[in-house]
Amino acid sequence: MDKLIKGVLIVIGTLSMVLGFIGIFLPVLPTTPFLILASICYIRSSEKLHRWLMNHKLFGECIRNYQEKKGIPCKVKIFAIGSLWLSIGYSALFIIPVTMIKVLMFGIAAGVTIHILSFKTLE
Template sequence: MVLLRGLLIFVGLVSVLLGVIGIFLPLLPTVPFILLALFCFARSSEKLHQWLIKHPWFTVSISDWQQHRGIRQKIKKRAMVVSACSFIISIILAPILWVKAMLLVLMFLLMFFMWQIPTLPD
């Protein structure tokens, strides 16, 4: 149990780090990493969970997800465009045909998944 708690805290902290980097780096989405961190902290550390919920950078997205299970239109649109662009660049740069095909399939799966998430008005 202690090992699982430590693993969840570690994954949560790495997710927060990636989410913060995603604020400044447009190719990395922020919201999914913060939601993963929230999930991990809820099961491992009440102190970190409360810190994340109350953090001014993430409060709006977290409360939107917790209350409405959705993402605001502006954030969702940006995430989809940036994800699609990064996949397209990766597909163009990939030297192997099967890797290009795999990236294309993954891009469509991600777009379908993101499309299914309820959209909230801005």
């Protein structure tokens, strides 16, 4: 593979990983899809970075559970759904003035909640 393409994939993977990390604290950003994208970019560009990501203390288990369709731990589901609704609820009720945007935000929150709940709950 061309060195330029590998470099671009490493940059995209790293940006995705940073966004995934930010998504831990901002429920509006979906953590897992960004980490999956980082994993895909790294597996195609750098075996060392992919191995590091898959063995990472914070991210590795999340990616493996998602890829192997094992599920999501109960504590993670509760935290994700709770922080999602708190942040979107606060934003929609106190910050966003446009009613249609508020409705859209609550619709997105409902969709993300359904998506999270569709995964098997790990013990």
